[in-house]
Amino acid sequence: MDTFEAIRTRRAIRAYDPTYRLEETELTTLLHAARHAPSAFNIQHCRYVVVKDPALRAELRKVAWDQAQVTDASVLVVVCADMAAWKKDPARYFNGAPTEVQAQMAGMIRDYYLGREQVQRDETMRSAGLAAQTLMLAATARGYQTCPMDGFDYDAVGKLINLPHDHVVAMFVVIGRATQDALPRVGALPDAEVILTDRFPS
Numbered sequence: 432m433d434t435f436e437a438i439r440t441r442r443a444i445r446a447y448d449p450t451y452r453l454e455e456t457e458l459t460t461l462l463h464a465a466r467h468a469p470s471a472f473n474i475q476h477c478r479y480v481v482v483k484d485p486a487l488r489a490e491l492r493k494v495a496w497d498q499a500q501v502t503d504a505s506v507l508v509v510v511c512a513d514m515a516a517w518k519k520d521p522a523r524y525f526n527g528a529p530t531e532v533q534a535q536m537a538g539m540i541r542d543y544y545l546g547r548e549q550v551q552r553d554e555t556m557r558s559a560g561l562a563a564q565t566l567m568l569a570a571t572a573r574g575y576q577t578c579p580m581d582g583f584d585y586d587a588v589g590k591l592i593n594l595p596h597d598h599v600v601a602m603f604v605v606i607g608r609a610t611q612d613a614l615p616r617v618g619a620l621p622d623a624e625v626i627l628t629d630r631f632p633s
């Protein structure tokens with residue numbers, strides 16, 4: 432499947448075959464594809480919590496508006512991000528580069544993030560969104576269906592997965608085999624409202 436077809440055919444799918452099991456090697460392939468997504472300063476903020484325990488999946492469903500995808504899709508990934516990754520030995524994000532480059536980049540990262548809590552959170556969310564979409568497009572390209580989700584109680588999810596205090600939950604991505612097609616796309620806004628040239632009208 433080419434990239435455009437994956438983009439065009441990816442839909443948010445809500446009904447999954449609960450008996451279908453994605454091969455572990457396939458899941459690894461998809462997660463590795465997601466890891467190619469860009470991240471600010473190559474910090475790789477994302478942490479992918481693959482929830483395998485059926486009891487935990489059931490608990491997560493309870494705090495996710497009882498949405499069936501949470502238990503029925505073969506894979507549930509809680510896409511999280513480390514808001515403090517910028518200060519955790521940042522030179523390692525440039526391992527393999529010359530030492531002076533590592534030191535220079537670590538300094539730039541520190542200067543950019545230090546004392547800017549909003550930026551620390553925003554950057555993780557930007558990177559997590561790109562990673563989630565990359566994961567979904569990779570899954571689509573391999574013939575699976577997906578759904579991005581944030582219809583859940585963030586605090587409750589955080590507790591259930593032992594989210595570290597300096598991490599944030601960005602969203603769920605479920606992956607599996609659909610039992611129902613998506614309804615036709617609706618509600619597309621006109622290009623003129625969405626695509627602008629140079630600036631917004633004053």
Ligand SMILES: Cc1cc2nc3c(=O)[nH]c(=O)nc-3n(C[C@H](O)[C@H](O)[C@H](O)COP(=O)(O)O)c2cc1C
Pocket residue numbers: 441442443444445498578579580581582583602613616
């Ligand atoms: C951040 C985010 C959160 C979403 N949360 C949910 C959700 O909790 N449950 C759900 O069924 N769909 C969820 N969706 C899917 C959207 O409803 C869906 O992407 C949108 O209606 C467009 O449909 P399409 O993805 O099939 O084109 C979410 C999408 C995004 C981007």
